[in-house]
Amino acid sequence: MREGVELIRGGLELAPRIEPLWTALFDHHLAVGAAGLATIQRSETWPRRLAHYRGLFAAHPEAEFLLAVRDGRDVGYAMRYVEREAGGEHGDGTMLLETLSVLPEARGNGIGSGLMDAVDRAARRSGITRSAVEVLGGNSRARDVYLERGYAPSTEHWLRSEPPGTGAPPGSGPRAPEAVRAGLRRAAEERGMAWTVLEGPDDTWVTASEMVDLGCAVPGSIEAADLERSVSDIIAAGFWTLFVEIPAAPAAPELRDALRGLRFRMCTERLERDD
Numbered sequence: 701m702r703e704g705v706e707l708i709r710g711g712l713e714l715a716p717r718i719e720p721l722w723t724a725l726f727d728h729h730l731a732v733g734a735a736g737l738a739t740i741q742r743s744e745t746w747p748r749r750l751a752h753y754r755g756l757f758a759a760h761p762e763a764e765f766l767l768a769v770r771d772g773r774d775v776g777y778a779m780r781y782v783e784r785e786a787g788g789e790h791g792d793g794t795m796l797l798e799t800l801s802v803l804p805e806a807r808g809n810g811i812g813s814g815l816m817d818a819v820d821r822a823a824r825r826s827g828i829t830r831s832a833v834e835v836l837g838g839n840s841r842a843r844d845v846y847l848e849r850g851y852a853p854s855t856e857h858w859l860r861s862e863p864p865g866t867g868a869p870p871g872s873g874p875r876a877p878e879a880v881r882a883g884l885r886r887a888a889e890e891r892g893m894a895w896t897v898l899e900g901p902d903d904t905w906v907t908a909s910e911m912v913d914l915g916c917a918v919p920g921s922i923e924a925a926d927l928e929r930s931v932s933d934i935i936a937a938g939f940w941t942l943f944v945e946i947p948a949a950p951a952a953p954e955l956r957d958a959l960r961g962l963r964f965r966m967c968t969e970r971l972e973r974d975d
């Protein structure tokens with residue numbers, strides 16, 4: 701860390717100090733256009749993000765907040781955890797830089813780099829050689845910073861989230877019967893897609909309480925027409941928040957075109973680095 705900047709490491713006990721730094725990142729995401737998707741109220745974001753962090757700390761024993769303090773003031777933080785493959789051993793796994801935020805007035809002074817250096821050191825200590833970060837579509841300055849540090853595009857997440865016009869308040873979700881879900885899942889898997897239902901709502905975008913996530917991350921294995929069929933069946937069943945993961949550009953241009961045609965926006969890009 702730069703001279704005069706102290707680094708505090710810890711867990712959820714730091715959450716009250718993390719809140720304003722997270723909110724600064726939410727503001728930044730809105731300022732860069734939030735990938736062109738409808739966003740939630742500022743007052744809603746922290747409770748949802750805190751719930752997400754609680755889940756990560758519960759699931760990943762190596763999860764950690766790193767808090768940067770300058771002249772007695774909290775100015776930035778990183779949150780990291782290790783994603784382990786099932787059955788993986790020490791050294792297997794990926795160091796996830798889950799969040800990185802520096803207050804606007806403190807940016808450009810090496811604080812973000814210091815936080816990333818600390819996360820990289822933690823990875824080395826654990827013998828982990830793969831790192832990953834997700835960056836919001838349109839957050840080009842942060843993306844450039846990561847590319848400078850050796851990360852490269854890996855996959856893209858595209859999102860379509862259009863609440864039904866009447867009745868359902870934002871945040872509510874569909875209740876498709878089990879048999880319908882099972883059919884949608886089977887059809888998606890037969891077409892080569894991975895199917896997951898994520899618990900919402902999201903902490904940035906207006907989303908349902910159940911979010912379907914279709915994985916098409918194996919280059920060349922999915923037909924655009926099959927993706928379109930699955931998406932329209934899923935929407936017809938009442939789900940209105942869908943994520944689709946595809947390989948990063950320039951791979952899979954036909955999937956990207958299909959998603960654009962279905963009113964998806966690229967919401968996040970996963971960048972990875974192998975050391």
Ligand SMILES: CC(C)(COP(=O)(O)OP(=O)(O)OC[C@H]1O[C@@H](n2cnc3c(N)ncnc32)[C@H](O)[C@@H]1OP(=O)(O)O)[C@@H](O)C(=O)NCCC(=O)NCCS
Pocket residue numbers: 725728799800801802803806807808809810811812813814834835836839841842845848
């Ligand atoms: C991205 C962010 C965390 C970087 O933190 P920071 O403290 O500003 O970054 P640093 O001062 O350590 O600079 C990192 C690199 O950014 C570049 N940089 C710094 N200031 C810059 C500026 N004003 N304009 C463009 N690039 C700049 C430099 O190239 C620097 O690399 P270097 O080590 O080769 O000089 C910070 O800008 C931020 O919080 N941004 C808004 C939130 C965000 O986008 N977070 C990432 C979410 S994925």
